[in-house]
Amino acid sequence: MSRALPDGRRRAGGNNGAVTASPDDPLRPAAPAPRRLGDLAGAFALSPAGPGEGWACVEVTGVSADNRLVRGGELFAAHAGAHVHGARFVPAAVAAGARAVLTDPAGAELLAAADPGVPVLVTPDVPALLGRLAADLYGHPGRALGTFAVTGTNGKTTTAFMVDHALRSLGRRTGLIGTVEVRVGDRAVPATLTTPQPADLQALLAAMVADGVDDLVMEVSSHALALGRVDPLVYDVAGFTNLTADHLDFHGDLEGYYAAKASLFDISRTGVVVADDRWGRRLAAETGDAVAALTTGPGGDWTVTGVEADATGSAFTLAHRDGRSLRTRTDLPGAFNVANAALAAAMVLTSGVAPAELEDALAGAGGLSPQVPGRMEQLGDRPRVVVDFAHNTDALVQALAALRPTTTGRLHVVIGAAGDRDRAKRPEMGRAAVDGADTVIVTDDDPHDEPAAQIRAEVLAGTTGAAVREIADRAEAIRTAVLEAADDDTVLVAGRGHETVQEVAGVDHHLDDREEVRAALALRAGGQHA
Structure with missing residues (x-):
């Protein structure tokens, strides 16, 4: 059974909720160098559980916190999960080839009743250590990559895709980690977490290094920052899109949410902050000279000027106060995508690329216009039908505002809200839909463990x-x-x-909005109308 994670991604059941992969997936290095347990124990103050001989000479070639992903020769990290301790899965991990176990005192006590047949090492807090240990075991792969990180409430995925697109246009080989997919060079798999768990992340970075990747581009969620998933990475360039009310069920309030986002810049060498909202302005002020403020009006270190919108997107100039500038475009609609594109370009320029070089590269690549699945993705033109991930009030407002100017007929919206998430935003989203569209259909999103009818009622409470x-x-x-919809309408x-x-009441159902749109358009093309 699948369970929803705090940041809305899903994972398969089993130990510790790690990213799933098979041995031939590009998420793990193919042939990591072995390390002796004695060396790891000395480096990280690990203690053997009970007496034993020869354990220090045992070699491990990787680390996994999911028994289903264990490869022969790896260290299995067994820690407390949401419902069960990972030590319960040690027999399965050993059967899969785990050569040793890392656990906490509670796990060691669970294992004391029966000899697992492999060495057991103990540390007080496995999750707190796991990222650093995995990085050490895999040879600190993050240090061999140019590293770009994007955080913020809305626009992370689009901006990350744009940074990746810009780097590729410059001839760089990239790795991408985010909400939609994980990509190592030219090999991609669907993502299960916006930001992977610590051991999975380091294994993935090692796979990128082995694949010859030059630069890593990744979304970093507030959950990942609060939970230490990216430790011990230090990013070369960080980017901040915006901050609006979201995930308050996890962070408690906007101050806690902001603090989590802002902490990315504590582990980044430099960065760019979109300072169009009060949170961005505050972050730019608090991060100092190492971080540049970007504004879509006057006043920033980087400024967006000369915006020329057309039916497919916008051209714009990005200028720095020191005189550097470039002109490019994005075919993704809306002022918010101009901000995303400007942030992506500024992040690449901040890494040391010359404006003229990037401008030329983007001119040959169609501007900053990557295909971003489910982000203002247009699937039909008569009527125009767009699928977007807008799942909070601000994103919905921005999406509707982006579509209104180029809609000659009426604007329709289909919305819902996820269960087990911020209840306060539900009526606000209903109100935003009514204010921004001509017609509104309220439907189910992901109810999770809440009654679907109750969620819809709370969205409808904001509508009239x-x-x-x-x-x-x-x-x-x-x-x-x-x-x-009429032919000149937008949905x-x-x-x-x-x-x-x-996910409905713990049961997963296949549902892809894009598939449903294509099926509806096919019915319409066949002459069927409501």
């Missing part, structure tokens, strides 16, 4: 007017919106973006 309907089944809601399907699994 006869142009609002409730259709529980999301596929039916999408189909209705597409079939009822925005908001909230789930690239996601392909809808």
Whole structure:
């Protein structure tokens, strides 16, 4: 059974919730160098559980916190999970080839009743140590990569894709880690977490180094920062998009949320902050001279000027107060995507690339216009149908505002809200939908363990007017919106973006908004209308 994570991604069941992969996936290094347990014990103050001989000479070639991912010769990290201690999975890990176990005192006590057949090392807090130990075991792969990190409430995925696109246009070989996918060079797999768990992250970086990757681009979630998942990485360039109310169920309040986001700049050498909102301005002021402020109006170290919007996107100039500048464009619609594109360009320039070099490279690559799954992704043009991940109030407002100027007919929106998340934003999203669209259909998103009808009712509480309907089944809601729209209308399907699994009461159901849109457009092309 799948369980939803705090940041909304899903994982398969089992020990410790690590990223899933098979041995031939590009998420793990193929042939890491072995390390002796005695060397690791000395470096990280690990203690053997009970007497034993020869354990210090045992060699391990990797580390995993999921027994299903263990490869022969690896160290299995068994720590407390949400529902069960990982030590319960030691027999399965050993059967899969684990050569040793790292656990905490509680895990060692669980293992004391039966000899697991391999050495057991103990540390007080496995998760706190795991990133540093994995980095050491894999040879600190992050140090061999140029590293770019993006955080913020909205726009992380798009900006990361844009940074990756810019670096590739410069001829760099890149690795990408984010909400939509994990990519090592030209090999990609779907992501299960915005930011992987510590051991998985270091293994992934080692795989990138082995693959000849030059630069890493990754989204770093506030959850990952609060939980120490990226330790001990130090990023070359960090970027901040914006901050609006989201994930308050985890962080408690906006101050806690902001503090988590801001901590990225404590582990980054330099960075760029979009300072268009009060949080961005505060962050730019608090981070000092090593971080540049970017504004879409006057006043920033980097400033966006000369914006020329057209039916497909916007051209703009990005200028620095020292006289450097470049002109480029993005085909992703909306002022917020101009900000995302400007941030991506500024991050690459901050890494030392000359503006003229980047401008020329982007000119040959169609500007900063990568294909970003589920991010303002247009799937039809008569009517125009757009799928977007807008799952909070500000993102919904921005998406509708981006589509309104180029909609000649009416603007329709299909929205829902996720269960087990910020309840306060539900009526706000309903209100934003009514304010920004001509018609609204409220439907299910991911109910998780909450009653779906209750979630819809809370969204509907913020809506007024006869142009609002409730259709529980999301596929039916999408189909209705597409079939009822006129040719010159726009339909925005908001909230789930690239996601392909809808969780209802602990059960996963396949549901891809893009597939449902394509099916509805096919019905429409066949002459069927609502």
